[in-house]
Amino acid sequence: MSHEHIDVRYVAKLARLDLTEEEATVFQKQLESIMTHVESLSGVELPDDLLTDDNSLLGIMRDDLPGESLSPESVLNNAPDHAQSQIRVPKVVADA
């Protein structure tokens, strides 16, 4: 799989990251170098008996029972902006 055309800006957008022009240029080159090294994995012989569905990787769930959690106050103490016991954010829904 060719990686020469990593669209760093597009991938950064997926990750909700703004990049400066300089960052985008530097990262493009660095990531291509890293991916060149990663490409070596494509040549590794994979035996047929490798399990791809290893169930031990599935998260163990706790019982769905109410329990102690953080108090609203302790959560709001770390909120960048809050009012009326709620975290305040810029408008989410655009005006009609």
Add this chain to the structure above:
Amino acid sequence: MSLTSLRQQFLDGTTTPTKVLEELSKTIASNDPRTKAYISYDLENALQLAANADLSKPLGGLPIAIKDNINTFGQPCSCGSKFLVNSYISPYDATVIEKLKAAGAIPFGRMNMDEFAMGSATENSAIQLTRNPHDPERIAGGSSGGSAAAVADGTAIAALGSDTGGSIRQPASHCGVVGLKPTYGRVSRYGLVAFASSLDQIGPLTRCVDDAALLLQAIAGHDPRDSKSLEAPVPNYSAEIDNGVKGLKLGIPAEYFGDGIHPGVRDNVEKCIQHLERQGATIVPVSLPHTSHAVATYYVIAPAEASSNLSRFDGIRYGNRAPNPADIIDVYHQSRELGFGPEVKRRIILGTYVLSSGYYDAYYTRAQKVRQLITRDFKHSFQSVDAIISPVAPTPARKIGSCSDDPLQDYLSDIFTIAANLSGIPAISVPCGTTSFDGADALPVGIQILAPHLGEQMLLRIAKSAEQAGSSFGI
């Protein structure tokens, strides 16, 4: 001064937790302006705890420095990042902190680290640079550089760090202290700010192997709040520690002793191996054939998991929010742009890329399969040996700022430590000597011991013997 000796002195009445903290704070005032291992510390709170310490507890009255990615109630938790610095105060204790407190210990100090644990030099901290106490022009290693440097510098008796690809063991090696990464799942990750959830483990950095056993004893154990926490009972880690290595088989993997290792590192590690042989161990050549793929495997999986874990840093619920966002999406973009440093951004982009549509199977799934081959290599070797010995890092600590512009060169230096995280096996770095390197006379060198899954007792026993070959603790 060690945890073990101080504990005895407390019981004898020769000193008190208050006096120890007072002395420690004087050493911090004298040494830390140069080393900069501490981001902050709350002496007043610690002295209150010291005054009321229960000396009957296993770690009663003993101060333990904490890497700044482990939540400790009421204390800042910056993860070495602008995103959280001067902003986030932990609203809860991580499980390891609860356990330390239950054992009577005093969490004291927030230790510098590479931002979000991404790095091998603590040069990626957005807050300050930590210098190696053995040579202030050199890195302390990373990402638990602050923890390792403080223990080496005499400004901490012992510390907790976290290890995802070597971040306890490598700084331990560079600073001449002991650093242990437990079996994956042995120590709860609840309250550790996640970097790569299938790789992260919290572990001790200490002045001696006995202390590592003592600290591991306090923090190990099942925790239902960590879904991968192991239910296996916690043995007495000190019980077999003085049993020596007579009759043990120690594997030397050819792939870990190839080209690219500094001669002084090789020399010290080989001398230590010879010491272990004289003590009665049998040295057995082994092979870990997929070693050369470890770095590539890690640098797909770890960034992938990091890209998911760090998506919680969105500027909404905690952390430093961008000041003038245009709209809600802009909150995310700007807060993350301002809050994250270049290495974090690089790894998030790399991780997002390898998980993205069209690339997931080629990169991420494939890396997980190669990971299984790396794990099999160890399992196969452990059928014929009790433990495996290797260097920790190809060179001693390099000069600050000497890393090339190609981050891949730094990533490749993680070659010896990464495989233990990929396989989940426990590993320890023990000081085994010093060497001259790149203009410095006597830089510490660590030897790494790797044991099978849940083989911490074996690890500590061999480590204690290796330590007796001659360590370079302290300045």
